[in-house]
Amino acid sequence: MCTLSTSKASYHHGDLRAALIAAAETLLTRMGPSELSLRGVAREAGVSAMAPYRHFADKDALLAAVAGDGFRQFETRLNQATSAAPNARAGLIAQGVAYVRFAHDQPALFRLMFGPLITKAVALEHLDRDSAPALDALRGAVAAAYPQADTARRDDLVLTCWSLVHGLAGLIVDGRLPASAEVAEAMAARVLRLLP
Amino acid sequence: MCTLSTSKASYHHGDLRAALIAAAETLLTRMGPSELSLRGVAREAGVSAMAPYRHFADKDALLAAVAGDGFRQFETRLNQATSAAPNARAGLIAQGVAYVRFAHDQPALFRLMFGPLITKAVALEHLDRDSAPALDALRGAVAAAYPQADTARRDDLVLTCWSLVHGLAGLIVDGRLPASAEVAEAMAARVLRLLP
């Protein structure tokens, strides 16, 4: 046996690290991130409770890895949205809609990525690094939609767009605004069209 | 002894219910809401771990009571902000700034109020009821600032304003935007002035 398609292909299990991340993502689709336990993830992956500690310093490190994976998916979705749009302005709106849609589709993952569940400093540093590309995509979309704006105004617009979609996403994810996928997207589009 | 100034003034302790809420609020200023334990609150209040269960169905019920208290403070601050403003438009901006400032000043309480820490259905219903006045204040400020808008547009504006300030508050609270109190207020004002 052994040697899965993944590169790590380790000794006893064959890339347990990736298996743990996958198990955590599976569980996250079924429950809130605060109910997610390290022991539960290990159980899901079919190993003992202590096995994860050979690959992650602690629970926060595992969560940070899962969140990092989430940010990579997130960035992909944001970029897909902009590249499919006919012009920069539509691209910005599409990206905002995609932002909200991602949160709606994977609420637990979104909360893990942006919420306070990861607390230890080292894990947070990793998170910052992993989230940077996705946030750059957002900045890029704003810059493309407002090419004539100077730096200060552009910063204001980035902050506004980000706050707007992040706030809407948060309100939906936390159940403060009940919303199906379609309603969520419609709300995002309506709100984004009010931008200057 | 006995009979504190509060009305409940109960048998053994003298309004343990209020004391527990106060203890929880104290602890919330010192730590994140996810580290807040029911046993810790009981310890802070000087009673046994099971004592809270005479006043709250479970941990969620206590948290909901604390969050309800938070929403009452929140509403007060929002209304203070609007009433001190010279006109409706300035009132809306001042209220948005107050929204963000509240989150900045009491991040753990804010997360408890809007975050996913309370999960049980009954507790969430109480939360919805307690949060309604504060959200009405927000709706009122938007309506006052845009008196000529029809219902649909007003709904869009409410959604936009709420998402905007809530998103900025969330980003600051979750450390995604580092911000002192002054910077947080300035960001809120800058962002709100971009509204139509």
Place this chain on the structure above:
DNA sequence: CTTTGATGTTGACAGCGTACACATCCCGTC
């Protein structure tokens, strides 16, 4: 073939939320 280091397991501990049984004590009734 042996040694070694990476990987996984077992057992233990403290802390958590909470169910159950018991102790205490205020208050209305006689």
Place this chain on the structure above:
DNA sequence: GACGGGATGTGTACGCTGTCAACATCAAAG
């Protein structure tokens, strides 16, 4: 004024959690 009951607080226990320490296993390097 004595008393019984119901509200209030305590002690104990269970299963869950994250994590430490010691041990077992096994692929590969010498």
